[in-house]
Amino acid sequence: MQELLKSFPVVAKIPVRWGDMDSFQHVNNVSYFRYFESARIQYFEAIGFMDIVEQLGIGPILGSTSCFYRTPLTYPDIVYAGAKITEMHEKRFTMEYLIVSEHYRETAAEGTGVIICYNYQNNQTTQIPEVVHQAIEKLEGREF
Numbered sequence: 001m002q003e004l005l006k007s008f009p010v011v012a013k014i015p016v017r018w019g020d021m022d023s024f025q026h027v028n029n030v031s032y033f034r035y036f037e038s039a040r041i042q043y044f045e046a047i048g049f050m051d052i053v054e055q056l057g058i059g060p061i062l063g064s065t066s067c068f069y070r071t072p073l074t075y076p077d078i079v080y081a082g083a084k085i086t087e088m089h090e091k092r093f094t095m096e097y098l099i100v101s102e103h104y105r106e107t108a109a110e111g112t113g114v115i116i117c118y119n120y121q122n123n124q125t126t127q128i129p130e131v132v133h134q135a136i137e138k139l140e141g142r143e144f
Contacts, residue, residue, distance in 0.1 A: 001080060001100050004107060008082025008098060009139050010043040016077040027073035032109050033065060036097045039081035040113065043095070047135035058126055061118040063092065067111040071104055078102040085136055088144035091125045092116045093136070 053059035
């Protein structure tokens with residue numbers, strides 16, 4: 001499992017809950033997006049983005065998201081949700097996700113999200129703050 005997640009600087013460990021499953025006895029598709037969200041928020045915490053929201057009123061807003069389901073998950077299990085940034089632009093960046101099942105020891109899902117930098121005081125998009133840009137580059141170990 002570590003091999004699958006080695007390129008992801010942030011990995012969230014998430015227990016699969018009984019309530020994540022649907023009437024077809026597998027984890028409902030909506031739960032995968034919650035796993036992505038957990039990894040995304042952990043990533044934002046790692047780069048101090050949540051502090052920027054409090055200080056400047058500038059923060060992330062999800063513009064779009066997608067998921068490719070590979071292996072159905074069931075309870076009980078633990079998943080590892082990896083998050084990394086694959087590209088960055090002036091006002092947005094793309095995050096890639098990978099969900100790995102501890103039970104199956106393989107990829108359960110892959111996804112992406114486009115995150116837009118948003119000024120919540122002015123209700124409009126804005127440039128990614130330089131401090132956030134630098135924190136992303138430091139965490140990812142590369143320049144964008």
